[in-house]
Amino acid sequence: MIALLLLTLSAIEPHPSSTVAFAQLKYAGGAWNPRPNAIRRLSFEIEKRTSIITTHEATPVAATDARLVDMPFMYWAGDGAMAPLDGAQVAALRRYVKAGGVIFIDCVDEAFEASVKKELLRILPESPLGLIPEEHVLYKSFYLIPAHGGRVLRKPALEGIVQEDRLVVVLSPNDHGGAWSRDDFGRYDFEVEPGGESQREMALRFGINLLMYTLCLDYKEDQVHIPFIMRRRK
Amino acid sequence: MKLLPPGYNDWAFISQSPLNGWVLAVAAVVTLAIVTMSVLAYLRAGRRYLVLGALHVVAALSVLIVVVQPALDLRAVTRIPGRIAFVIDDSQSMAENDGLPKSRAERVNQWLAEHQAELDALKGQNPIEYYTLSGPGRATRAQGPESDLLQALRPPLSSNDKARPLSAVVLVSDGADTEALGQAATAAERKKLAERLAAADVPVNTITVGGKRSADLYISGVIQDPIAFVRNTVKVEVRVEQKGLGAVTVPVSLKREGSLVTQQTARVPESGAAKVQFEIVPAEVGEFVFTVEVPVQPDEAVVENNKREFIVKVVRDKIRALLVSGRPSWDERFLRRSLKLSPNVDLISFFILRTPSDFQPVPQNESSLIPFPTHELFETELHTFDVVVLQNFDYRPYNMAYLLKNLREHVLNKGGALAMFGGESSFGGGAYAQTPLADVLPVEMAAAEMDSRDFQPVLTTAGEKHPVLRLQAASTSRSKAIAALPKLSGVMKVDGLAPGGTALLVHPDLKARDGSPMPVLAVREVGKGRTLAVTTDTLWRWSFADKMRGESGQAYERLIAQMFRWLMRDPEASRLRLVASRDRVRVGESVDYSVRVLGADYQPLPKAPVTLTISEHSRPDTVTSGETAEDGTYSYSYTVQHGGVVRAKAEARLEDDPLEATLLVYGDDADKERAALGSRDDVMGAIADATGGVAQSLDRADPSAWARAKATTTNVDRHQEIALWNTWAALLVVVSVLAVEWWLRRRWGFV
Numbered sequence: 001m002i003a004l005l006l007l008t009l010s011a012i013e014p015h016p017s018s019t020v021a022f023a024q025l026k027y028a029g030g031a032w033n034p035r036p037n038a039i040r041r042l043s044f045e046i047e048k049r050t051s052i053i054t055t056h057e058a059t060p061v062a063a064t065d066a067r068l069v070d071m072p073f074m075y076w077a078g079d080g081a082m083a084p085l086d087g088a089q090v091a092a093l094r095r096y097v098k099a100g101g102v103i104f105i106d107c108v109d110e111a112f113e114a115s116v117k118k119e120l121l122r123i124l125p126e127s128p129l130g131l132i133p134e135e136h137v138l139y140k141s142f143y144l145i146p147a148h149g150g151r152v153l154r155k156p157a158l159e160g161i162v163q164e165d166r167l168v169v170v171l172s173p174n175d176h177g178g179a180w181s182r183d184d185f186g187r188y189d190f191e192v193e194p195g196g197e198s199q200r201e202m203a204l205r206f207g208i209n210l211l212m213y214t215l216c217l218d219y220k221e222d223q224v225h226i227p228f229i230m231r232r233r234k
Numbered sequence: 235m236k237l238l239p240p241g242y243n244d245w246a247f248i249s250q251s252p253l254n255g256w257v258l259a260v261a262a263v264v265t266l267a268i269v270t271m272s273v274l275a276y277l278r279a280g281r282r283y284l285v286l287g288a289l290h291v292v293a294a295l296s297v298l299i300v301v302v303q304p305a306l307d308l309r310a311v312t313r314i315p316g317r318i319a320f321v322i323d324d325s326q327s328m329a330e331n332d333g334l335p336k337s338r339a340e341r342v343n344q345w346l347a348e349h350q351a352e353l354d355a356l357k358g359q360n361p362i363e364y365y366t367l368s369g370p371g372r373a374t375r376a377q378g379p380e381s382d383l384l385q386a387l388r389p390p391l392s393s394n395d396k397a398r399p400l401s402a403v404v405l406v407s408d409g410a411d412t413e414a415l416g417q418a419a420t421a422a423e424r425k426k427l428a429e430r431l432a433a434a435d436v437p438v439n440t441i442t443v444g445g446k447r448s449a450d451l452y453i454s455g456v457i458q459d460p461i462a463f464v465r466n467t468v469k470v471e472v473r474v475e476q477k478g479l480g481a482v483t484v485p486v487s488l489k490r491e492g493s494l495v496t497q498q499t500a501r502v503p504e505s506g507a508a509k510v511q512f513e514i515v516p517a518e519v520g521e522f523v524f525t526v527e528v529p530v531q532p533d534e535a536v537v538e539n540n541k542r543e544f545i546v547k548v549v550r551d552k553i554r555a556l557l558v559s560g561r562p563s564w565d566e567r568f569l570r571r572s573l574k575l576s577p578n579v580d581l582i583s584f585f586i587l588r589t590p591s592d593f594q595p596v597p598q599n600e601s602s603l604i605p606f607p608t609h610e611l612f613e614t615e616l617h618t619f620d621v622v623v624l625q626n627f628d629y630r631p632y633n634m635a636y637l638l639k640n641l642r643e644h645v646l647n648k649g650g651a652l653a654m655f656g657g658e659s660s661f662g663g664g665a666y667a668q669t670p671l672a673d674v675l676p677v678e679m680a681a682a683e684m685d686s687r688d689f690q691p692v693l694t695t696a697g698e699k700h701p702v703l704r705l706q707a708a709s710t711s712r713s714k715a716i717a718a719l720p721k722l723s724g725v726m727k728v729d730g731l732a733p734g735g736t737a738l739l740v741h742p743d744l745k746a747r748d749g750s751p752m753p754v755l756a757v758r759e760v761g762k763g764r765t766l767a768v769t770t771d772t773l774w775r776w777s778f779a780d781k782m783r784g785e786s787g788q789a790y791e792r793l794i795a796q797m798f799r800w801l802m803r804d805p806e807a808s809r810l811r812l813v814a815s816r817d818r819v820r821v822g823e824s825v826d827y828s829v830r831v832l833g834a835d836y837q838p839l840p841k842a843p844v845t846l847t848i849s850e851h852s853r854p855d856t857v858t859s860g861e862t863a864e865d866g867t868y869s870y871s872y873t874v875q876h877g878g879v880v881r882a883k884a885e886a887r888l889e890d891d892p893l894e895a896t897l898l899v900y901g902d903d904a905d906k907e908r909a910a911l912g913s914r915d916d917v918m919g920a921i922a923d924a925t926g927g928v929a930q931s932l933d934r935a936d937p938s939a940w941a942r943a944k945a946t947t948t949n950v951d952r953h954q955e956i957a958l959w960n961t962w963a964a965l966l967v968v969v970s971v972l973a974v975e976w977w978l979r980r981r982w983g984f985v
Contacts (some may be wrong), residue, residue: 012658017723018563018626018771048593051561051586069720069779072564099781100568140602142587166571205596212587215562217571219583220602222306 010050018213022032023071024058025103029083029114034108037189038177039075042207045180045209049208050142052215053220063089063096072101073214077177078112083205085119087165102214105171118160121170129159129171137221139169142205142214148204150174151190166217170210179203242308244955250303250957261301270292282982286975293971296964304959306869310952316401316943317361319390323407324366325381328443330408332535336445342406344824352937360401360942366391367407382413383921384427391434396949400755402942403438405921406932409914416917424917430926437749437927444913444931449478451531452539452912463551465618468514471582472526473507477912479531488512489525500528516548517617518649521898532802535912544876545817545898552580553802556611556619559585560627562657568774569655570626572794573701581797583613584620590631616644621801626657626771628664635669642670646761651801656726657771658684663726666729676735676758676767677728678747686724689742689915690717691754695736699833702757702766705792719789720779725754725769729967734758734766757800764801810893812846812884818900819874825899829868829884838866842886848872849881850901865933874901 022039026032039058041130046052058075061067063085068074072098074079085093095101105112120129132138134157139145148156154173161169179200192200238245238631251258270289328339336344346353356362367386387403390888394400410416418424432437455473462468463849476482478956481504489494500508516522522839527541555573559566562585587603588594594601614636616622623640629638644650654675655658660681666672672679683711686731693713697703706715714741731737735758740751756767777790815826829846833839841861848856853875862868874880880899915931922929928940978984 012663012682012684014658015684015762017686017688017775018657020562020564037578049595050590050592051589052740053561069782072567072778095784099787100571100778123457128681143596143598143601144604212562212960215564215567216583216587219566219570219576219585222583 011225015171016055016184017070019053019055020073020215021055021071022058023061023065023068023074024149025074025076026060026062027082027089031079032077032078032082034079034177035106035177035181035189037181037183038077038106039180041125041182041219042211045204046208046211047122049062049137049211052211062094066099067098069093073211074101075106075177076103076197077106077108078116079108080121081111081115085122088232090119090122091159094224097124100165103169104210105169106175106177107171107173108175108178110173116171120171124161124163124169127161127163127168128230129148129161129169131157131165132167132170136167137173138170138209140220141209141216143204143209145202145209147195147199147202148174148177149192149195149201149206150176150200151178151192151203153194153199176203176207180207238308241756241952242310244311244950246309247305247958248305248307248955249480250299250305250955253301258302259891262298265294265298270720276280276918282978285865289971289975289978293975296968296971300964300968302962303961306958308340308954308956309950312951314397314399314474314949315360316354316399317363317393318401318942319365319393319403320361321365321367321386321405321407322372322402323381323386323443323868324368324404325410325412327408327410329535332444338408338913341932342443345935349935349937355938363390366487378413379925381407381410381416383407383409383411383917384415384430385413387431387921391436391438393429393437394434397855399812400434400436400943402927402940403436403925404441404940405438405918406441406443406919408443408912409440409917410912411914411917413558415920416914420922421916422593424920424923428920429674431921431925436925436927436943437881438921438925439450439927439940440918440929441935442913442917442918442920442929442931449476449531449533450535450539451479451482451484451502451528452536453526453528453542454525456542456544458544458546462514462516462546462548464516464519464548464620465554466515467552468516468546470512470514470524471960472500472510472512472528472542474502474510474528475507476502478535479506482531484528484531486510487525487527488514488858490522491528492525495524495678496856514546519550521547521549521896523898543900546819546898547898550620550802552578553620553798553891554580554618555582555621555623557581557583557623557625558611558627559583560657560664561586563626563657564769564774564778565655565657565771566625568777568790569623569750569794572777572791573798574797576798586627590922606632608632608634608637612640616640617648617652618642618648619638621651621653621684621798622659623653623655624664626654626659627684628659629667629669638904642674645765647762649762651764651766651799653766653801654768655771655773656724658726660771661726661728661767661769667903672732674758674760674765676732676756676762676765677753677769678730678732679726679728681727681729683727685727685744687743688721688723690719690721691739692716692742692751694737694740694751696736697755700736700738700757702755702796703738703793704796705789714787718777720783722754722770723772723777725752725774726771728752728767728769732758744899766797777782778864808893808895809888810884810886810895812882812895812897814882814897814899816899819880819903820902824871824873825880827870827872827882827897829862829869829870829886829895830865831862831868831886831888833866833888838862838864840865840866841866842868842888844868845885847883847885849883850874850876851878852876874899877901879947887895 043054043056046054078211105116159171160167178190179192181191269291273287279937289402307696329337331337369389390403418427422912444573452475453472454475465549483499483501486500487497498510500510502508523543523544525541529542530537537587562703570583573579661679667680691714697710703712725741730748731753735756737753737756739755740756744752746752754769758765777787781787811830813828819825827846829844831839831842843861845859860869861867864877878901880901882897886897919929928939
């Protein structure tokens with residue numbers, strides 16, 4: 001009976017347009033893909049732990065790529081300083097955010113962080129980056145996250161840009177992709193410091209929360225959830 | 235007075251002195267004192283001194299005359315008899331008969347007829363004028379909506395002046411004052427109010443008409459907000475008072491459209507009012523007639539005031555929507571965002587973030603997941619939702635098949651709305667064909683197959699005019715606007731339209747089982763509710779992809795807003811609108827109805843046949859028919875004849891598409907008047923006492939006993955003053971007398 005139910009339930013696969021695709025920004029003048037296995041691994045964990053259905057792999061796209069219309073979530077990673085974007089790219093990324101897209105910027109090092117922040121000032125000059133407060137719904141959209149994750153803990157907090165009550169850009173200085181990255185044999189690609197495996201787990205949970213927030217917005221701040229969340233945080 | 239010259243009929247002595255009365259009085263007293271002392275002194279001195287004393291008196295009087303300057307005032311005067319003003323109560327309470335064969339008003343008329351001779355005799359001395367409670371005139375019908383006796387006495391009392399003096403007022407009433415005087419809690423308060431009338435200095439005689447059966451239990455007031463919000467508590471405060479019954483405890487019933495809703499107990503005190511409060515939580519939008527009622531007591535004088543009707547208009551403050559989503563997706567995210575930003579929607583969301591088959595490596599207390607409360611959402615709280623949206627949601631893992639029948643009932647019988655949005659778990663993919671929802675959804679859905687191709691939906695004929703697809707200005711072609719939107723991608727295949735379903739958008743290639751284009755967006759009116767189906771889960775492209783092309787993305791926002799407005803039967807989305815110029819109208823006054831008909835394209839429809847039926851209590855329906863004017867409007871003015879609820883129903887039959895709208899208006903037949911119908915001796919007595927009048931009851935009323943101020947007033951039309959003494963002559967007398975006195979004193983050797 002259970003088998004029959006599972007068979008029925010799994011009879012129809014979602015079509016590609018209804019799954020969540022990850023765009024990964026491809027740009028000239030920098031290491032745009034420092035953690036090639038990061039999104040694949042995060043996607044695996046998302047599908048394993050949640051009801052979200054993803055496309056499993058990141059799709060490398062330029063800022064002006066027409067395929068972005070199907071991918072409102074963008075992963076923008078880098079290792080080392082990047083060259084400035086051209087005007088068309090800046091305009092395209094601005095339009096992407098204004099249309100409803102979300103960009104997660106993952107900084108492997110300080111040089112990339114500094115250069116990408118300059119680009120953000122060009123893309124969204126009216127909205128500077130700010131620290132994301134600990135009580136933000138991003139930290140409770142699926143898991144209740146008590147500590148920060150990442151391959152390293154260079155800075156104690158993430159930064160973000162809010163427009164119309166929505167986080168449109170999230171910037172991690174702690175190389176989350178490095179913590180997520182895992183090879184085809186299941187071995188993690190990088191050691192996590194200083195917190196070890198619990199810090200890696202926090203990084204994975206954050207990745208799941210980030211996508212959950214992107215798709216559900218402030219759902220976990222609806223009144224119906226608050227008593228449950230408050231009880232569990234005691 | 236025949237000695238008076240022609241043209242004068244009265245005279246008087248006056249003083250022409252410019253000095254005021256006090257000075258003259260003092261001068262007179264001083265003069266008399268001097269003269270008296272002088273005379274007394276001379277009397278003691280002998281006869282010759284009497285002559286000198288007489289000369290002193292003459293001299294003193296002459297001086298006094300010079301000072302006083304006496305004159306004769308000849309006058310032509312008119313004597314005006316004072317009026318008597320009869321103020322006769324014409325309020326509705328005078329229609330009561332107090333258990334007697336005749337009403338109070340009829341008994342007053344009978345008394346006036348029986349005392350005609352006395353009144354005629356009175357009329358000979360004093361002109362008689364008549365007033366009603368609302369102004370000059372003779373009462374014809376007991377129909378006044380209120381009794382404000384202080385206000386009613388103001389016009390006759392303020393008319394008292396020299397030209398038209400007022401001798402007395404006779405107030406004939408039951409004393410059932412509905413305003414301050416009647417509501418005064420104590421005799422002292424009543425006295426203080428009545429004393430305001432004393433300033434006119436005219437006695438008000440009162441004649442109280444009432445009955446032996448004066449016991450009355452009545453609802454003296456209902457306070458409630460005329461507009462209530464659906465599912466929000468409405469408080470209704472009811473005041474209950476009694477007269478002549480003593481303290482009583484009675485049940486107060488609240489009924490809706492004749493059916494008992496609830497009951498409370500009122501402990502009505504010896505004096506004052508008992509207040510009871512009801513709380514109603516209206517579950518539906520609309521207009522409802524409520525009645526509050528207290529039981530009739532033995533030997534009660536008036537039973538009509540034991541109940542009171544009122545209208546509660548229940549409106550929606552916000553659309554309360556339940557969004558249940560099978561999994562987080564872009565379609566869900568853009569829909570939630572759109573609904574959350576809408577000020578008209580109160581959104582409750584439940585998303586399945588983790589299915590039973592998902593792995594959970596962490597303890598429950600480290601996640602923010604909460605149980606999916608199927609029982610609460612689809613059973614106990616279902617009635618609180620206006621719209622339920624199932625978005626790519628498969629009910630089967632949650633053991634809630636039995637709850638879907640509630641959802642069907644919610645639509646069919648409660649006027650709820652249901653929308654299903656596409657995805658692999660919707661329609662046939664969610665096996666809904668085998669559920670009660672198949673009875674209400676707009677599409678048939680035995681198929682369980684997805685088509686994942688991109689497509690541009692095609693507008694149907696119905697979609698050209700339907701309000702759901704009013705996405706841009708009316709002048710723009712809808713088909714062009716739809717064709718210009720980004721392509722959608724992937725649909726859950728359905729078998730076609732269900733009976734009563736209407737397709738607004740269809741797939742360009744896929745066919746239904748009957749060969750017609752397969753619906754992509756379809757609607758259905760079923761039972762009391764409405765349903766809507768969207769077979770794709772990529773509508774969000776009309777927002778994100780549209781904006782990515784540099785367009786506004788507004789088509790998506792408007793589509794979602796229009797979908798909800800249509801689902802909720804928003805009046806703006808209705809093609810027949812009935813409005814009235816007023817919510818409350820006094821009996822005898824008119825209310826203007828306006829019926830507006832819109833065509834299928836939601837533009838004003840001229841020459842549409844309209845029938846308007848107006849119903850009142852105890853009166854045959856008024857039915858009027860006609861055609862709408864160029865602006866799509868048909869107007870009718872109706873005079874309300876009776877108190878209570880007036881129901882209007884407008885109907886328009888358009889191409890066999892019957893439209894209907896109803897509206898309630900309250901005919902105000904003087905609620906306050908109906909509330910307090912018992913006669914009030916105390917009120918009438920207070921008025922008479924405060925003004926120096928006489929208080930009588932109708933059966934013992936005696937015109938000869940009435941207090942009256944001056945029966946007549948004298949007005950001087952013309953006068954002439956004639957000085958009686960010449961000043962120079964008087965002075966000459968004084969000098970002469972003094973000279974004679976000096977001469978006599980010399981002659982008699984007194985000097």
